[in-house]
Amino acid sequence: MFDSALLDYEKYKNEKRVLQKIYPDWPENIFLLVGGRKKRVVLQALEGYLEMFGIDPGYRLLDISRYENWGFKLAVFTDKAGFKRLAFALYKYSCRKLYGKIKG
Amino acid sequence: MIVLYHCYGAAHSSVLSAAIHLGLLAEDRIPDIKEIREIPFFDRKKSEEIGIPFFYGYDKRGNKIYIQGMGGSDKIVIGLLQDIMELYGIPEREVLLVNALENVNILVRIGGFLSRRLGLIFPGRVISIIGLQLAYPKFLATVLRVKEYIAKFCEM
Numbered sequence: 001m002f003d004s005a006l007l008d009y010e011k012y013k014n015e016k017r018v019l020q021k022i023y024p025d026w027p028e029n030i031f032l033l034v035g036g037r038k039k040r041v042v043l044q045a046l047e048g049y050l051e052m053f054g055i056d057p058g059y060r061l062l063d064i065s066r067y068e069n070w071g072f073k074l075a076v077f078t079d080k081a082g083f084k085r086l087a088f089a090l091y092k093y094s095c096r097k098l099y100g101k102i103k104g
Numbered sequence: 105m106i107v108l109y110h111c112y113g114a115a116h117s118s119v120l121s122a123a124i125h126l127g128l129l130a131e132d133r134i135p136d137i138k139e140i141r142e143i144p145f146f147d148r149k150k151s152e153e154i155g156i157p158f159f160y161g162y163d164k165r166g167n168k169i170y171i172q173g174m175g176g177s178d179k180i181v182i183g184l185l186q187d188i189m190e191l192y193g194i195p196e197r198e199v200l201l202v203n204a205l206e207n208v209n210i211l212v213r214i215g216g217f218l219s220r221r222l223g224l225i226f227p228g229r230v231i232s233i234i235g236l237q238l239a240y241p242k243f244l245a246t247v248l249r250v251k252e253y254i255a256k257f258c259e260m
Contacts, residue, residue, distance in 0.1 A: 018180055019187040036180045044155030045172070045181045049188050052106065052157055052170065 002095045006088060018042070029057075035065060067098055105167045105257065106199045107250060114149045114158060114173035116216050116232050117204035117243070122160040122171050124247040131248075134240045140233045147219055147229050149173060155181065167254060178203075197257065202250055207242040211235025 012022055012032060020032045035042045043061070050057065071094030079087035107125065109118040120129070123143040129135045140146065145158065154175035161169050174181045182201065189196065212235035219228025236243070 017187050018183040019191065021191070033184075034180065036177055038155075038175055038177045038180075040152075041155035041175045041177050042180060042184060044153075045157070045174075045184055046188075048155065048157040048172070049185055052159075052168075053188070053192065053194060055188075055192060 002092045002099075005095065006091050009091075019046070031059075033061075039063075039065065067101075069094060069097065071097060105197070105254060106170060107163070107167055107202065107254070108157060108170045108172055108199060109160075109202045109204045110172045110174050110178070111203075111205045111208070112173055112175060113151065113154055113216065113220055114145070114156075114171045115147050115220055116212055116236060117208045118171040118173070119143060119145050119147075119160075120236055121202065121204040121207075121243055121247055122169050124244060125169055125250065126161045126163055131244060134237050137230070137233050137237075140236060141229065145171065147216075147225070147232065149220075151220065163251075163254075165254060165258060200250065200253070202246065204243070204246070207239050207246060209235050209239050211238065 008022070012020055018034045022030050022032055033042070033046065071090055075087045075090035075094060078090060109121040109125070111118040120140065120143070123129045123146075124131070128143050129139060144160070149158075154173040155177075157170045157172040159168065160171050163169055172181075185199065185201075186196075188194075189199065212232050215228045215230070215232025215235055217228070218224040219232065222228070
């Protein structure tokens with residue numbers, strides 16, 4: 001399950017979008033929004049742009065950045081440093097920990 | 105069309121540009137301190153409002169003029185706008201983004217910092233306005249280019 005999710009993550013990451021629809025076959029519309037370092041700016045821009053275009057999609061925002069633990073941060077660092085396999089292993093480990101935490 | 109003038113905090117350069125566009129400031133001379141100080145939203149926006157696009161007015165052709173502070177996150181915010189437009193099938197030509205920050209000088213930056221970041225409003229405003237007056241010909245040239253572009257766009 002985690003391997004598959006991480007491969008999907010790689011695929012979506014390579015598209016380099018800020019707002020991206022993922023899993024188009026799912027019944028619910030799910031999007032990923034990259035917040036960057038200034039999350040509030042991006043969120044306010046999102047709301048503002050939708051209003052600017054008169055779009056009211058009725059979305060629900062889930063902030064998953066609060067689940068980031070040291071494992072994810074280290075994985076990102078090693079990924080950027082070019083240690084892809086180590087990064088993948090760290091991502092997988094972090095996902096397992098997070099899953100366990102959410103499931104209780 | 106939507107014209108979006110953006111800068112760091114939507115306090116000075118984007119506001120001045122939008123005001124010129126809407127004819128609130130002269131095109132044949134440099135406005136005085138009082139005229140610049142009194143344009144709507146000048147040196148008013150707070151840091152917490154960075155990211156929000158604000159409607160400034162309609163120009164003579166009925167185009168919507170907006171201002172927005174991007175807080176230095178231009179790449180990601182503009183990327184977001186592009187993704188939204190693609191998602192909802194909004195043609196690229198419907199929005200014209202204009203980076204007003206390209207025309208600022210050191211005085212505008214210092215004044216903005218003093219006023220918006222340190223809360224030293226009076227000296228900050230004076231310094232930023234002097235900076236804007238010095239850079240006014242550049243701002244005017246940018247807005248005139250934008251208007252020319254819009255006029256050509258409307259002819260098509």
